[in-house]
Amino acid sequence: MTMRTITLVLTLLFATTISAQEINWLTWEEAVALTKNEGNTKKVFVDVYTDWCGWCKKMDKDTFQNPEVAAYMQANFYMVKMDAEGKEPIEYNGKTFKYVPSGRRGYHELAAALLQGRLSYPTVVFLDENLNMLSPVPGYQKVEPFLQIARYFGDDIYKTQDWKSYSGVGK
Numbered sequence: 001m002t003m004r005t006i007t008l009v010l011t012l013l014f015a016t017t018i019s020a021q022e023i024n025w026l027t028w029e030e031a032v033a034l035t036k037n038e039g040n041t042k043k044v045f046v047d048v049y050t051d052w053c054g055w056c057k058k059m060d061k062d063t064f065q066n067p068e069v070a071a072y073m074q075a076n077f078y079m080v081k082m083d084a085e086g087k088e089p090i091e092y093n094g095k096t097f098k099y100v101p102s103g104r105r106g107y108h109e110l111a112a113a114l115l116q117g118r119l120s121y122p123t124v125v126f127l128d129e130n131l132n133m134l135s136p137v138p139g140y141q142k143v144e145p146f147l148q149i150a151r152y153f154g155d156d157i158y159k160t161q162d163w164k165s166y167s168g169v170g171k
Contacts, residue, residue, distance in 0.1 A: 023070050023079050028090055028110065031078040035131060043134070043153060044127040045077040048084050048111050055140040056122040066143045069150070076154035077126075084111035084121060126153040134158065 026034070031044050047064070049056035063069055073079055086108045087099045097110035107119055114125045115136055124141070126134040126149075134153050141149065148167060152158055157166055 023064055023074060025079050025081040028080055028082060031080045032092065032131065034078050035129060040129055043077050043129055044080060044131060045073060046080045046082050046114055046125040048082050048115060048121065048123045048125060050084050050121050053121040059122050059140050063141055063143055063146050069143055069147060072147065072150060072154065082111055084108055084119065
């Protein structure tokens with residue numbers, strides 16, 4: 001084999017490996033259980049969506065399926081998909097969160113709690129290793145801005161630097 005052929009084969013194998021990276025989405029209960037494991041260092045990321053939300057579907061396709069996003073998020077977070085209009089009750093911290101019929105659709109109480117009462121979709125929520133709120137982030141996020149936000153929380157930058165100085169907002 002020539003060096004060019006070897007390089008081509010390795011490049012194709014690497015590209016296939018990167019593009020095959022997928023997010024292993026968990027339920028809320030699965031993520032909570034994993035955070036209780038001794039030595040856990042992963043934070044929790046919650047994608048709060050609805051079935052009818054077009055921007056949620058676009059973010060799934062364009063942002064979450066991006067190989068760099070998928071690899072970073074899998075390495076640093078337990079990834080939860082939460083239907084904001086889900087009908088199944090969820091037990092957490094001794095409380096049962098339920099679906100609340102309201103208007104034409106309704107909402108799930110845990111989704112409302114995570115979104116701090118601001119029900120807009122998509123909204124992603126970052127929680128620390130102990131499930132304490134770091135921040136909800138409303139709206140569709142493209143790959144680069146999303147990774148900047150994810151790294152801010154995932155790499156613990158939020159502990160030593162405010163968002164404005166980290167992100168360069170207002171410069």
